[in-house]
Amino acid sequence: MFRSIPTLWKKWRASRSAGQQLDALLASADADAPYAERSDWLIELAHWIHRRGKLDADAASEPTPDAPQRTPPEHVRVRYLLHVLDRNPAWKANVGAMVRKLLRDSDSISLLCDAGMPVHSGLLGALVERVQAQLIPPAPNRRDLAALVTLMFPAAHDPEWIATLPADLLKRLQALIAEPAPAPAIAENVGSAEAAQNAQTAQATPAARLPGDFSLDLLTALHNLTCQISSTGLSPTVRSRLSSDDARVAVEKLPFFRLTRALLAVENARDAGEPARLLQEVSWLRLLLDDCRKATDDVFAHLYRHGVRVDTVFQVERMRMRIVRAERLLDAWMAADDAPTQARLVADLISANQRSQSVSHLVRSNFALLSRKVVELSADTGEHYIARDRAEYLTMLRMAAGGGLVTAVTVYVKFGVTGAHLPSMIEGLFAGINYAASFLVMHFCHFSLATKQPAMTAPTLARELDGTNVAAGRARFVSSVVALIRTQAAAVLGNVLLVFPACLAIQLACGWLFHVNLISPAKAHATLQSFSLLGPTPLYAALTGVLLWASSLFAGWADNWFVLHRVEDALAWNRRLRMTLGASGAARLARFCRVNAAGVWGNLALGMLLGLGPAIVSAVAFHFEVRHVTLSAGSIGVALGVLGTRTLGSGELWWAVAGVASMAVLNVTVSFALALHMALRSRDLGRRDVRPLMRAFWRRVRRHPMSLVWPIRRGELREDNE
Template sequence: MIHSFKSLWKKWRASRGTVQQLDALLATADADAPYAERSDWLIELMHWIHRRGTLDATDLARAASDDEPRSAPPEHARVRYLLHVLERNPAWRANVGAIIRKLLRESDSISLLCDAGMPVHSGLTGALVERIQAQLIPPAPSRRDLAALFTLMFPNDNDPDWIATLPLDLLTRLHALIVEPEEARAPLPSTALAGDEPDAAATTPRGRQRSDFPVDLLTALHNLTSQISSTGLSSTVRSRLLDDDAPADVERLPFYRLNRAMLAVENARDAGEPERLLQEVRWLRLLLDSCRAATDDVFAHLYRHGVRVDTVFQVDRMRMRVQRAERLLDAWMASHDVRLQARLVADLVSANQASQSVSHLLRSNFALLSRKVVELSADTGEHYIARNRAEYLTMLRMAAGGGLVTAVTVYVKFGITGAHLPSIVEGVFAGLNYALSFLAIHFCHFSLATKQPAMTAPTLARELDGTGKAPGRARFVSSVVALIRTQAAAVLGNVLIVFPACLAIQLVFGWLFDASLISPEKAHSTLQSFSLAGPTPLYAALTGVLLWASSVFAGWADNWFVLHRVEDALAWNRRLRLTLGTSGAARFARFCRANAGGVWGNVVLGMLLGLVPAIVSAFAFQFEVRHVTLSAGAIGVAMGVLGAATLETAELWWAAAGVASMAVLNVTVSFGLAMQMALRSRGLRHKDVRPLMRALQRRVVRRPIDLFWPMRKSRDGAKAGRH
């Protein structure tokens, strides 16, 4: 009881203290103080609004609105109480309004309106150092910079949310507090834009509005359009918009006409011609839309012809500037709409926070890298998804061929380990064995099950773009079901061939030469090493990471080949044309283009599977590759050596369970990492994927057979259409 009383007493004193603190803060407001003192005073006022202490119930009741929802952010109640106190004290209200107006006039608003949220460095290192410095050394209140003032005023992540959701009555009262007293009673300048006669008193002799905010919006808009035009006309962007086979026509680009459209808007505004101004604003909006469409065309060109990080950085920043210019234009044309102004301020606060956040920088750079890898692997991944029965049976045949080649790989691997070489040397030879095997599978157009997930996830990422509507969700769910079914077919095809092939080779060798390819002791240790009760699941998951990493290297190789136009260089190479002929050089160039990513990815995967276990085991912990197809073949060899009596031993069935876990973990880990990269490349988070997962669950519950055997094409199409 005493403890509860003390707790209530402390809460009461804290709540009274917050009200007293506000009264003391408002009493010391001085509109004639130096800039640094005024900005510091405003920062302290915002800190009071951010405080989590509860206001006194009696004072809050006087200021409360009947329409205020109970779930409203606590900042709304504090803003409402602040306005209530100011309206009861006209002198305090006049001082507070004058302080805010003078700070807005004397601060550089361009830094906030134009530059907030816009990346400055194309490289990760420079941007990271800059943001860490900003975290360690915050800006001083004496800087006449609105972005710096916003940084100090709005440090919390929830600030954009409560600002954007301020009720209309609070926004109206805040607007009346900030604007000049005579302006609050006069018609807003935007009413003249709607067709009324322009107010002669609305501008000063210099042509500035009574409130400087609309003028600042126009100045920022002018700055943004100049930056957009400059980037759009640079050789980096221009070369990707103009047709190589047509004469260069720069004047048809929207970036070329953007500056003139902006000047026309400013001239119409200065001339006081509302109808002409509306016409010029419409033309400016149209050009901004065209600039956004041109930006999308540049991205499409990049992902078709190779990605360079610096170019993507410039184009992405140009797209952000186009979006910001559209928001500023909306706010300038609707300066009477307080809700729109609040949303603009919330967006600026959010962008300003993002421009100084280290975590946001890392997420955005990872998203850029993800999109780079994803887009380049999507076309390859489409070949690994069987969507109908014909493709399903083809996948089974391809997987069977891959299992047959892997049987040879298993025996070569046993030969390498039996030589008892130093671990690194053994890793090099094992990697070469794997690489040659994977290359043989690639050029024979066979399939290795665990290589598919890393390639197919990017294909699904493209379909994530249309999941906002029912048809897009149905396509995505159908693709996921087809992918699961394809993986089952690939694993089944690999295992059902590699296991009997390895077993048959050992039996034939034993029948012909009365000897075993490996010793019985090695066979027993092989089965024991695959046991589900041991570290096999961990090793299988780490192997899935290596499988995913190989797809990243394959995407990089594809990008490098396309970006540097190696295909054209080979097709027009003088020596190749003299040696192979014109058509032969062209065929060779197409062959290299089609196989660049596949060859590099297979070589890297082989060397990763061979060298990484040796390196990790030497410097960290014991690690061995656990690949489902290779392990199934090794079990076949062990059974051939130990004979049918092995079927009655527990070690065989524990090893079989371990191989089953490999099938699951190899596929799920590599696919999960690739899918995570795909989601990042689209800026999606887990909450955005939950509806898709629910739709997938409904599909699986309704027709579980789809996971193992495809429907007929007509029924599959009808089914997808009903989702």
């Protein structure tokens, strides 16, 4: 019996029509009720607007001349609400008074200024705050308009239907909320000319058109925003990045310095009742806000050239958001009689308030910021790994061949480390040192490891995404993608074609000269079986691609740290270094450190990730082994040298070869896909923007399939650039 009570309650509520629910709600409105009860009543009214269901016949007969063909359900409900209030003047007066009193008693500055503005510069603090807001919603008794908006408009589509309200509904809503017009006072001592001037001033002044104190709230919010913008813009963090190394920009010439005075001039012109002067001062204020936005672009350009600091980016990004908010509030203040402008402002504020409480939006925005940071810092490095002509292609083959020879030594050292049967963490540490030393040798000898390149080349492609809105830009981007694929194929081919015969030759030489095997036959069989395509090899190869991509993040961080702290200048001007090496020697040392900082740290990180990563993952999650195409190809060469030619007829060998082929595809594909995804997010591009690029790419492949494996002359590609 007790289980059926909730069901009966739901059926009873459903049996009541939407009109009956609204009548009961409007009849209970009380303008003299406490603030909590009034706000709770308004929240219930908003929830009634959100509900789905059929309205009475009166709603269907209500004319909708300005409504679009597909009217949102909320528009129908608002129209029916106003229709009911028009038929009941007492309810209408009571509801209007209640809403006006509620708006007067609420603090609107928090909504106008702070909604959507980030508070924490760190991801963890902002994440904790938003999760807490999701778990503990604000109470209706808070005299905060932002809290009231949060409770009234929780749906993601609320800003859309509010911004698209028809003009006739907006006028009726504005009339409902507007203050009753006072009776005109007649003064005997005031002449007709002065009365006409006062009337003209009242018409030109935005404050006379807005209901209640909303105009004053807008002006107060503008003062708040301009003060915060000026404070951030005049801080040393921003000023130092607006000046060049050779000249310093005078403070009085910065737009941030003149911003607050420009707003005061706007307020004085409004109080003086001079419409022409008011328009002039507002135009000057808009110009200064535009100059402030351009200054933030200059700061971001400086950051991406000279290193990114998280808290600085946070401050500048928040200042840019405040500039945009100030411009929108200024538009609303000047267009007090324009109901669509007011509706768009309310929709923007609701959308910003929803974003400020969304965990997913926080994660997306922070990931986009991190993507932009890593992409900008890695783009120059990645340019060296793309062979665009035949000379660069042959150079890449030689570099990859050298990397294959170095990897042959790495393979044998790896077998020595694993043969010692050390504890997993110790074994992983020594394996990481082995890999890191090998990668550093490749770096300083200008050799190449194939699978390390994709994570560094994707940021270079991202830089070319900026011009893909035109045909020439798309052609340039496609040429870079084709060159990248061709370069990766050359790098993998050069690595494998050298590491396999080198490892095989070393084993054969040791067997012929010393009659010993560097690994046991049992170990050789186990190695081939572990590389089989039928086992977990594809999964391990994909996870290895993730580690390869992660190393590029470390390289980008190291490059950013080196540039941000101006280590090159510190070394070049170090007194002891200049006395020891001379001025030119210190400068060369500083330049050497600057050029190799990202490469050294990236190779160290990659080596330790490949060595310690499997040990850590196996200890805390599941068994994991590194499957790297170059190292695995060398291991097959060692195993083949131990087992002899009889292995050529076994499926064990060929399944291992197929597994190594899958490693080549997955190592490159996964690391490049992750880096390219980060690059696309840094440019805020979606699937719709990528589709024209994919069509252009496949068109190039169909016309010139050989360009994927061998560079063709630029003259043959002229037709694709048209």
